[in-house]
Amino acid sequence: MPTISALGIGSGLDIASLVEQLVQAETSAKRSSLIRREANTQARISAFGTLQGALSALQSKVNSLTTGGALETLSATSSDEDIFTAIATSSANAGSHSVEVITLAKAHRLASGSYASGDTVIGTGDLTIEVGSESFSVNIDSEENTLAGIMNAINDAEDNPGVQASLINAGGVTRLVLTSTETGTEHSLRVTQSGGDGGLAALVYDPGVDEQLSEVTPATDSQIRVDGFLHTASSNSIDDVLDGVTLQLKAGDEGNVHQLAIAINTSTQRAAIEGFVQSYNAAIASIGSVSRYNSDTQQASALTGDSTVRQLGNSLRSALSAISPGLAAQIGSLSEIGIDIQVDGTLKIDQSKLDDALANNPERVRALLTGASGIAVQLSTVLSQYLGSGGRISTALERLEGQLDGIEDDNLRLDDRAIALEERYRRQFTALDGLIAQMNSTSEFLTNQLANLSSFTTRRNN
Numbered sequence: 286m287p288t289i290s291a292l293g294i295g296s297g298l299d300i301a302s303l304v305e306q307l308v309q310a311e312t313s314a315k316r317s318s319l320i321r322r323e324a325n326t327q328a329r330i331s332a333f334g335t336l337q338g339a340l341s342a343l344q345s346k347v348n349s350l351t352t353g354g355a356l357e358t359l360s361a362t363s364s365d366e367d368i369f370t371a372i373a374t375s376s377a378n379a380g381s382h383s384v385e386v387i388t389l390a391k392a393h394r395l396a397s398g399s400y401a402s403g404d405t406v407i408g409t410g411d412l413t414i415e416v417g418s419e420s421f422s423v424n425i426d427s428e429e430n431t432l433a434g435i436m437n438a439i440n441d442a443e444d445n446p447g448v449q450a451s452l453i454n455a456g457g458v459t460r461l462v463l464t465s466t467e468t469g470t471e472h473s474l475r476v477t478q479s480g481g482d483g484g485l486a487a488l489v490y491d492p493g494v495d496e497q498l499s500e501v502t503p504a505t506d507s508q509i510r511v512d513g514f515l516h517t518a519s520s521n522s523i524d525d526v527l528d529g530v531t532l533q534l535k536a537g538d539e540g541n542v543h544q545l546a547i548a549i550n551t552s553t554q555r556a557a558i559e560g561f562v563q564s565y566n567a568a569i570a571s572i573g574s575v576s577r578y579n580s581d582t583q584q585a586s587a588l589t590g591d592s593t594v595r596q597l598g599n600s601l602r603s604a605l606s607a608i609s610p611g612l613a614a615q616i617g618s619l620s621e622i623g624i625d626i627q628v629d630g631t632l633k634i635d636q637s638k639l640d641d642a643l644a645n646n647p648e649r650v651r652a653l654l655t656g657a658s659g660i661a662v663q664l665s666t667v668l669s670q671y672l673g674s675g676g677r678i679s680t681a682l683e684r685l686e687g688q689l690d691g692i693e694d695d696n697l698r699l700d701d702r703a704i705a706l707e708e709r710y711r712r713q714f715t716a717l718d719g720l721i722a723q724m725n726s727t728s729e730f731l732t733n734q735l736a737n738l739s740s741f742t743t744r745r746n747n
Contacts, residue, residue, distance in 0.1 A: 300714045308706045315699055323692045325587075330685050332575035332587035336594070337678050339571035343564040344668045346557075350661040355557035356651045360550035361530055364543045369509075370533045373547050377529030382545045385510040388537045390468035390521045393504035395476070395490050398497070399458035403433035408484015414439065415475040416465055419446035425485060432461050435488070439463070448474060461488065465504065469519025473504035507534055510542075551643045558654070559634065561661070562624065565601075566631040572598050573629075593681050597671055602630060604663035619660065622650050 349355045357375035368386050400407075409430050413422045421444040429438050432452065439450040447466040452459055465472045476498060478485035490498035506517045511526050518525075521534040530547065575588040576595070588594045605619060605626060619626065623638030642650050654661045671677045 300711075304707060304710045304714060307710050308703050311706055312699055312703050316696075319692055319695055319699065323689065326685055326688050326692065328587040329591075330682060330689075333678055333682050333685070336568075336571050336575055336588075336597075337672065339564075339568045340597075340668055340672055340678070343561075343568045344665070344672060346561040346564040347661050347665050347668065349557055350561060351655050351659075351665055356554050356647075356655055358550040358553040359529070359547055360553075362546045362548070364545075365538075366535070368534075368536050368538045368541075368543055369545075370535065371545055371547075372531045372533075374529040377527065377547055379547050379549060381547070382512050382527065383510075383542045384532070384545050385539070385542045386534050386537055387508040387510065387539045388505060389534055390507035390519055391502055391505045392468045393465040393473045394500075394502035395463045395474055395498040396453070396501045397432075397461040397488055398499075399456075399460055400432055402459050403431060403436070403452050405432050405459070406430050406484070407432055407435060407487060408482050410481020410483070410485045411479045412439075412485050412488065413477045413479070414448055414463070415477075416447045417472045421445055425481065430484070432459060435485075436461060447472060462501070463498070467519070468504070468521065469506050470504045471519050509534065549643070549647050551640070551647075554643050554647070554650070555639065558624075558639065562632045562634055565664075568601065569598075569630045572601075591681075593671075593677050597667075597677075598630070600667045600670075601664070604667050605660055619653070622646075622653060 354375045359373040359375065359377050359379060361371035361373035361377070363370050363384075369384060407425075407430055409425050409427060411422050411424055412435070413420060421442055423435075423438045423442050425435055425438060429435060436450040436452055439445065439448065449464045449466055451462050451464070453462050463474060463476070465474055474490065475492065476488060476490040478489055486495075487497050489495045490500075506519055507521050507523065508515065508517050509523065509526070509532070510516070516523070516526050522531060523534065524531040526532065527545075527547075530545075532545075572594060575586050576591060576598075578585050578589050619632070622642040623635035623640075625633045625635065627633055651659075653659055656662070669676070673679065
């Protein structure tokens with residue numbers, strides 16, 4: 286609102302203050318109403334945001350049950366983890382197996398003869414290295430003809446399929462060592478040379494033909510027996526013997542049989558169910574906090590009476606009991622696996638009852654929670670209706686954002702009205718001030734004339 290210029294010269298009234306008070310009297314009620322509407326709308330937006338966060342957390346836990354395989358988790362336990370360890374996925378089958386680790390897979394390693402240092406000149410030419418069925422060549426010129434230069438040329442080769450060169454300084458001498466980056470006989474090394482000054486012949490390794498490099502570690506495959514059946518692999522990580530199980534071999538122990546136990550991982554399942562219950566309770570608490578009415582203080586929450594929130598609460602409660610007749614015949618309700626519904630709508634776990642269900646009826650637990658018409662599946666359907674673009678909460682937030690835009694427009698219109706009122710009152714009071722000034726001037730003139738007339742009469746009589 287523009288500053289009102291000083292008025293009231295003719296009337297002596299504080300016209301600026303009068304105009305301000307009149308404008309405020311006509312706009313304050315509307316301004317206060319807009320402020321309240323904006324605060325209420327912002328509070329509703331914040332409440333929906335809080336609710337959205339709680340539902341998203343619940344959706345994450347539900348997804349871990351329905352699509353993350355949290356209830357399908359199996360554990361694989363080795364009787365001697367110094368010999369081998371194991372990891373099982375949901376595609377594994379529970380049971381026990383005997384495992385004998387005969388040999389480990391090893392990477393092929395070759396070493397040159399001893400030299401004074403890495404700066405020792407070896408020679409020039411082409412060095413060809415085969416790694417199993419793949420090969421690459423490096424050209425060694427006069428700038429790379431030292432032991433260190435050859436090492437760098439091998440490591441820097443863009444088409445190197447898997448060999449690492451290094452220098453070993455030990456016993457006062459230096460050796461070039463070539464190591465396959467992968468284990469197994471299918472990644473064994475072969476080194477040949479051609480051209481140049483012939484010095485690279487000292488680095489040749491052609492088994493059975495010319496072996497200038499010495500074999501430090503032969504390339505070997507791993508060998509194991511699982512339930513008496515022999516299996517050979519190029520790696521110490523074996524995932525093709527038992528479905529859904531990966532064995533990590535740690536040490537050879539030929540002649541000794543160790544046990545592998547694959548069982549339902551109840552601790553992981555329990556943790557997943559506990560996480561789900563905690564998130565569900567947090568969502569119920571969030572619904573209560575944004576919609577409850579305090580009868581003692583007669584205070585409503587931001588979303589008290591909101592139909593979207595009311596329908597959400599009803600839908601979540603219904604999902605907990607939406608069990609198909611066929612499934613109900615196996616397990617009638619959540620309470621039969623140790624999950625009780627409290628009076629306030631939250632869930633409470635009976636730990637011993639849940640542990641018993643997981644240990645003795647894991648299939649039924651999974652059917653109740655993640656079956657085709659299981660509770661987690663029902664909840665997932667409900668949550669998808671409220672979350673994400675186009676969901677009911679997003680729609681409600683868009684409506685509230687639209688209301689904020691309308692309130693802003695109303696504020697702008699009220700500002701325009703206040704300016705118009707100020708200008709009108711200023712014109713009116715300016716006119717009044719001028720009229721009063723004119724009347725004061727006339728009064729002063731008449732007073733003076735009357736005083737002159739009285740003086741004239743007095744002189745004449747004398």
